[in-house]
Amino acid sequence: MSIKGQAAIVGAYEHPTRKAPDKSLAELHADVAKGALQDAGLTKQDIDGYFCAGDAPGLGPLSMVEYLDLNVRHIDTTETGGSSYLSHVAHAAQAIALGKCNVALVTLAGRPRSEGMATGTALRVHGVSPPEAPFEIVYGPTVVNQYAMCARRHMYEFGTTSEQLAWIKVAASHHAQHNPNAMLRNVVTVEDVVGSPMVADPLHRLDCCVISDGGGAVIVARPEIARGLKRPVVTLLGAGESPRGQNAGQVDLTTSAAARSGAAAFAEAGVKPSDIKYASIYDSFTITVLIQLEDLGFCERGQGGRFVADGNLISGVGRLPFNTDGGGLCNNHPANRGGMTKIIEAVRQLRGEAAPAVQVKNCDLALVQGMGGSIAQRHGSATLVLERTT
Amino acid sequence: MIEGLDALKLPDSGARIEPYWEHARAGRLALPRCAGCGRVHWYPRAMCPFCLSDDIQWEESSGRGTIYSFSVMRTKSPYVVAYVRLDEGVTLMTNIVDCDIESLQIGQAVSVRFVTRASVQVPVFTIADQTGGSR
Numbered sequence: 001m002s003i004k005g006q007a008a009i010v011g012a013y014e015h016p017t018r019k020a021p022d023k024s025l026a027e028l029h030a031d032v033a034k035g036a037l038q039d040a041g042l043t044k045q046d047i048d049g050y051f052c053a054g055d056a057p058g059l060g061p062l063s064m065v066e067y068l069d070l071n072v073r074h075i076d077t078t079e080t081g082g083s084s085y086l087s088h089v090a091h092a093a094q095a096i097a098l099g100k101c102n103v104a105l106v107t108l109a110g111r112p113r114s115e116g117m118a119t120g121t122a123l124r125v126h127g128v129s130p131p132e133a134p135f136e137i138v139y140g141p142t143v144v145n146q147y148a149m150c151a152r153r154h155m156y157e158f159g160t161t162s163e164q165l166a167w168i169k170v171a172a173s174h175h176a177q178h179n180p181n182a183m184l185r186n187v188v189t190v191e192d193v194v195g196s197p198m199v200a201d202p203l204h205r206l207d208c209c210v211i212s213d214g215g216g217a218v219i220v221a222r223p224e225i226a227r228g229l230k231r232p233v234v235t236l237l238g239a240g241e242s243p244r245g246q247n248a249g250q251v252d253l254t255t256s257a258a259a260r261s262g263a264a265a266f267a268e269a270g271v272k273p274s275d276i277k278y279a280s281i282y283d284s285f286t287i288t289v290l291i292q293l294e295d296l297g298f299c300e301r302g303q304g305g306r307f308v309a310d311g312n313l314i315s316g317v318g319r320l321p322f323n324t325d326g327g328g329l330c331n332n333h334p335a336n337r338g339g340m341t342k343i344i345e346a347v348r349q350l351r352g353e354a355a356p357a358v359q360v361k362n363c364d365l366a367l368v369q370g371m372g373g374s375i376a377q378r379h380g381s382a383t384l385v386l387e388r389t390t
Numbered sequence: 391m392i393e394g395l396d397a398l399k400l401p402d403s404g405a406r407i408e409p410y411w412e413h414a415r416a417g418r419l420a421l422p423r424c425a426g427c428g429r430v431h432w433y434p435r436a437m438c439p440f441c442l443s444d445d446i447q448w449e450e451s452s453g454r455g456t457i458y459s460f461s462v463m464r465t466k467s468p469y470v471v472a473y474v475r476l477d478e479g480v481t482l483m484t485n486i487v488d489c490d491i492e493s494l495q496i497g498q499a500v501s502v503r504f505v506t507r508a509s510v511q512v513p514v515f516t517i518a519d520q521t522g523g524s525r
Contacts, residue, residue: 121463121465122393122394123392123393123394123395123398125398129401129402130401131401131403131433131435132433133400133401134400134401134403134433134510134512135432135433135434135482135483135512136433136483137398137400137508138395138398138400138507138508138510138512139392139471139483139484139485139507139512139514140391140392140395140463140469140471140485141471141483142463144463145461145463145471146461146471148461149459149460149461149471149472149473150459152459152460152461152496153458153459153496156459156496156497197464198462198464199463199464200461200462200463200464200471201461201462201464202461203461246432246481248431248432248435248439248440248480249430249431249432249433249479249480249481249482250480250481251458251473251475251481253458253459253473376473
């Protein structure tokens with residue numbers, strides 16, 4: 001059984017806030033749920049499935065179902081960090097195909113900016129009694145220095161340069177200038193990126209994503225329901241998920257679980273990388289994008305630096321327009337989790353509702369790539385292939 | 391040098407890992423080798439992640455390896471986080487200490503020593519003596 005064509009994304013909403021000191025976490029989740037319902041043209045009573053991850057308040061789905069007084073018969077709280085929401089879309093399609101629900105709501109929200117969180121540079125212990133902690137946390141691993149080790153190793157093995165990585169930020173900034181909600185709207189140059197302060201060699205401040213409050217939501221529904229609504233139908237063609245760790249001591253910092261999740265998603269969708277018109281690629285750091293592009297097969301392994309250089313990711317300029325909202329690198333990264341906003345911008349592109357200056361012409365096939373955790377440690381990759389079918 | 395370490399409370403790794411800590415307190419790096427499948431894994435587990443045997447034997451590492459990758463964290467007091475590939479074949483997270491942080495290279499030979507972090511003895515690495523320390 002396949003989920004190909006079994007479900008469609010009928011509602012998508014991104015919270016406009018980037019700093020929300022006066023809003024509670026539950027309120028942000030509720031805001032985006034309401035926004036996605038309005039976008040879809042559905043009501044709260046239509047929702048019979050609810051999906052959320054570790055960013056949800058309290059007891060997750062129990063707290064949010066109560067807060068919104070939802071009447072649902074299916075819940076899923078798959079937690080893989082920033083890629084969770086791609087998995088939720090895939091799992092919603094599975095649940096719909098099995099008759100477990102008809103209309104599924106997925107929400108994400110967070111307020112790390114208001115809470116003063118040093119997302120990339122502070123020590124963080126994840127979850128309850130992580131078994132690796134005595135062998136890792138004592139060395140000061142942070143999100144940025146872990147991805148920096150990936151970048152350093154990629155440079156060593158393949159000759160990738162800081163200037164090539166910088167092109168990823170440059171492309172994102174070209175897109176962000178057209179997004180009035182983006183945190184960083186100024187177009188930057190390669191020189192700006194490599195000239196910005198070093199955070200963890202070889203990653204500079206402008207190699208890193210922003211820290212923002214906010215959130216987003218999508219609604220996944222049965223195709224018959226989608227066709228009865230007024231919006232273009234964005235159908236899920238394929239999905240893949242894959243977790244990976246350090247392989248019990250066989251560390252490889254230049255590839256990720258995106259190789260497996262991507263291959264699975266392409267196979268289920270029956271398409272190949274060269275068919276993709278637009279790609280949302282998880283962009284916690286510039287190197288995150290480069291490794292995933294290689295793993296997904298958009299270019300050969302080791303060729304990511306050449307692939308992203310010279311504007312190849314800029315809409316209207318290059319071969320693979322990516323993150324046309326400005327992505328996590330320039331627009332927002334709500335709850336330190338970029339998966340939801342990646343889905344939302346792909347939906348905009350497929351509907352023809354992206355900012356006019358960055359809208360990809362005849363955009364009928366898009367890929368969404370999410371990454372949670374850290375490629376340098378344990379991480380979860382998820383990939384979606386979406387098609388506009390009306 | 392690494393901010394926030396003192397406040398860390400490390401989770402209990404369990405009695406089966408205690409031999410590792412006993413070696414560490416004596417300044418020796420012990421590696422878990424599975425008596426079932428013969429493979430060494432890292433980080434230490436209560437059972438072999440390859441074959442799920444719980445017959446883990448602890449053997450002393452040579453303490454030598456090479457830098458697989460590293461990053462200089464540019465905090466007020468910069469520090470070097472790294473992955474070191476041990477001669478025994480596993481790669482572990484660590485710090486490179488007492489080194490010129492501006493001249494580190496992937497592939498450099500390193501050797502182990504122990505320091506106290508968050509109240510436990512942990513292995514860190516220094517650049518190996520290029521003139522031949524064994525003479």
